[in-house]
Amino acid sequence: MYWDYCQRCDRQFNSESALDQHIRDSPRHNICRACDDDFEDRDDLEQHCEDYHDYCVNCRRFFDDDEDLQEHEISQHNMCVTCGKYFSSESNLRNHQLTHMKKNIECPGCQRYFVTYSAMLLHLETGTCDCGIGRERVTELAFECRQSQYYASSQDDFDFECPDCAVPFLYISGLFQHVQSEACDEDLGWHSPLRVFLRFLSGRV
Structure with missing residues (x-):
């Protein structure tokens, strides 16, 4: 009989599809949808996506490029485009942005x-x-x-x-x-x- 083996979980499966199902469902496997890398926990996966892909952690959503991601972060998460900090509201963001303006x-x-x-x-x-x-x-x-x-x-x-x-x-x-x-x-x-x-x-x- 043909066996497929999960090294991380030390488990054998009787088919490749059973192994694939296990990887999809197990909390010990966290697959990056962009590159198929497998991570032991969700935090490692999200850190990877944030570092290597155009990914919004809050929305768990991938974007086509840096520009689309930045536009999303500004409009949906009140990110300051100058320093990258996030704010709880648009008014808090506007008040913060004053710190970047020149005193003229x-x-x-x-x-x-x-x-x-x-x-x-x-x-x-x-x-x-x-x-x-x-x-x-x-x-x-x-x-x-x-x-x-x-x-x-x-x-x-x-x-x-x-x-x-x-x-x-x-x-x-x-x-x-x-x-x-x-x-x-x-x-x-x-x-x-x-x-x-x-x-x-x-x-x-």
């Missing part, structure tokens, strides 16, 4: 540089700028700007609201953070109300 927004009061307009405004509001301006003065200037009608809140408990979606904010820095997070369609184009305010602020600080 200048404070009109002290010439320090910031990554976002909201960070620069928060710097002014908290009174840490050398110019001595604080939250109260920043709010006053926001309402002195000729475009304030577009971002002044209609709610008594808030001073500001988004010109596009009307989400209310206590402070102008929070409004800018909302806009720069791409949570709505409002932008900071040259003629937008918030961009006009930035130019107005720059001339008053």
Whole structure:
């Protein structure tokens, strides 16, 4: 009789198909679908697939090339394309990506540089700028700007609201953070109300 033998499990089988069935079903055999290599445990198999094939461990899925895999990791698993770290949500990823951006927004009061307009405004509001301006003065200037009608809140408990979606904010820095997070369609184009305010602020600080 013809026998097939599994060396790893020290077992004999009466046919090649029985051996193949054993390899498919046994937890001691973990076959790579890309190259047919056999691994003793699932962790070794997944490490191999990740190292040698375009494979997503989370989805247990192979891709045609590196580019397709990277696109999948970014869109489905919130991967930072700059450093390869993963994040639990798109908003956490966006906040992290700020750490890779250049500080090119200048404070009109002290010439320090910031990554976002909201960070620069928060710097002014908290009174840490050398110019001595604080939250109260920043709010006053926001309402002195000729475009304030577009971002002044209609709610008594808030001073500001988004010109596009009307989400209310206590402070102008929070409004800018909302806009720069791409949570709505409002932008900071040259003629937008918030961009006009930035130019107005720059001339008053």
